[in-house]
Amino acid sequence: MSVSQTNTAQPAISVQNIIKRYGDFEAVKGVTFDVADGEIFGLLGPNGAGKSTLIRMMTTLIPVTSGKAIIAGYDVSRAPDAVRRMIGVIPQALTSDIDLTVEENLSIYAKLYDVPKATREQNINELLEAVDLTKWRNAQTKTLSGGMRRRLEIARGLVHNPRIFFLDEPTTGLDPVSRVAVWEMLNNLKNKHHLTMLITTHYMDEADRLCDRIAIVDHGKLVALDTPMALKANVPGTNVVEAQFTNESTDWLERLRQLAGVMSVESQSAGMYRILTSSGSLTTMQLVEMTASRGETIKSLSVQNTTLDDVFVHYTGRALRDEQVKAAGFIMPPRPGMQP
Numbered sequence: 001m002s003v004s005q006t007n008t009a010q011p012a013i014s015v016q017n018i019i020k021r022y023g024d025f026e027a028v029k030g031v032t033f034d035v036a037d038g039e040i041f042g043l044l045g046p047n048g049a050g051k052s053t054l055i056r057m058m059t060t061l062i063p064v065t066s067g068k069a070i071i072a073g074y075d076v077s078r079a080p081d082a083v084r085r086m087i088g089v090i091p092q093a094l095t096s097d098i099d100l101t102v103e104e105n106l107s108i109y110a111k112l113y114d115v116p117k118a119t120r121e122q123n124i125n126e127l128l129e130a131v132d133l134t135k136w137r138n139a140q141t142k143t144l145s146g147g148m149r150r151r152l153e154i155a156r157g158l159v160h161n162p163r164i165f166f167l168d169e170p171t172t173g174l175d176p177v178s179r180v181a182v183w184e185m186l187n188n189l190k191n192k193h194h195l196t197m198l199i200t201t202h203y204m205d206e207a208d209r210l211c212d213r214i215a216i217v218d219h220g221k222l223v224a225l226d227t228p229m230a231l232k233a234n235v236p237g238t239n240v241v242e243a244q245f246t247n248e249s250t251d252w253l254e255r256l257r258q259l260a261g262v263m264s265v266e267s268q269s270a271g272m273y274r275i276l277t278s279s280g281s282l283t284t285m286q287l288v289e290m291t292a293s294r295g296e297t298i299k300s301l302s303v304q305n306t307t308l309d310d311v312f313v314h315y316t317g318r319a320l321r322d323e324q325v326k327a328a329g330f331i332m333p334p335r336p337g338m339q340p
């Protein structure tokens with residue numbers, strides 16, 4: 001079926017049993033999901049899970065091996081130009097021209113996308129305001145901080161008024177304050193421009209705060225898809241107890257596993273144990289009793305609700321902090337005048 005009409009009742013993005021093969025290697029193995037109009041949809045997964053490959057297919061950068069991706073009503077394989085007019089794309093790498101000013105970067109893109117002259121200036125002014133760069137419009141891009149440059153790239157991706165915005169790790173390499181500023185900005189932009197957003201991220205707190213629904217991808221397959229709250233509620237064990245003992249006994253792992261409600265126990269560094277349990281209070285009570293009856297002491301103890309990190313571990317078998325090693329390796333390019 002060739003879909004050529006834009007229809008607001010249909011999903012903004014519809015991916016149907018999509019497959020991508022690189023030679024003999026299947027990087028995406030039949031993934032299906034819809035993204036509703038106006039939704040912020042997160043794609044999470046370990047390194048190499050297939051997130052970028054999925055985004056590249058949805059944004060027409062690489063051909064689909066089989067299956068379909070329908071973006072704003074257009075099939076990426078049959079109507080790639082129409083898809084490109086409907087989408088804005090922020091890739092992982094920063095691509096604005098550092099020798100141009102902020103405004104020149106936006107203006108060149110607007111011309112590339114044939115934004116009519118009459119609306120070009122107004123669009124640029126509004127976007128500069130939205131990303132809080134109005135007073136930097138004449139600054140050379142190379143003088144901007146990492147966070148400001150990322151905001152410029154986001155404004156540039158919206159200069160032709162796309163309906164659907166794809167962001168591949170929009171806050172990687174930013175400090176926590178800049179990350180929160182980008183989240184707020186994306187939320188404001190979404191509401192003001194009625195955008196649909198698809199975001200990949202390595203940061204669980206980002207996905208939790210920003211996304212209406214989250215898809216977890218692993219080894220090229222979709223392994224979970226729901227709202228952050230439902231994902232957390234559906235993971236066995238609703239609490240995480242972290243405990244550290246003064247005595248480095250080798251049988252803690254086994255003894256902790258036998259406490260009431262315990263689903264799994266993970267031994268961490270510095271004698272810390274992370275316990276996933278269906279009843280934080282019951283497990284904690286028994287843990288305290290058991291420790292006291294053996295004449296041992298607890299060095300530290302905390303009880304937390306299940307986080308998206310726990311969801312991630314549950315579905316992928318890997319902790320996100322392993323993934324963050326790679327993410328932390330990305331460093332924003334230095335700007336002139338910055339201290340090393």
Ligand SMILES: Nc1ncnc2c1ncn2[C@@H]1O[C@H](COP(=O)(O)OP(=O)(O)OP(=O)(O)O)[C@@H](O)[C@H]1O
Nearest residue numbers: 022025026027045046047048049050051052053054
């Ligand atoms: N052009 C290519 N040729 C061959 N294999 C590729 C190519 N691009 C990606 N792959 C492989 O496909 C798999 C999925 O890669 P992809 O970049 O989509 O993962 P990702 O989830 O985006 O990972 P990351 O978080 O590291 O960006 C990986 O095993 C990768 O090595």
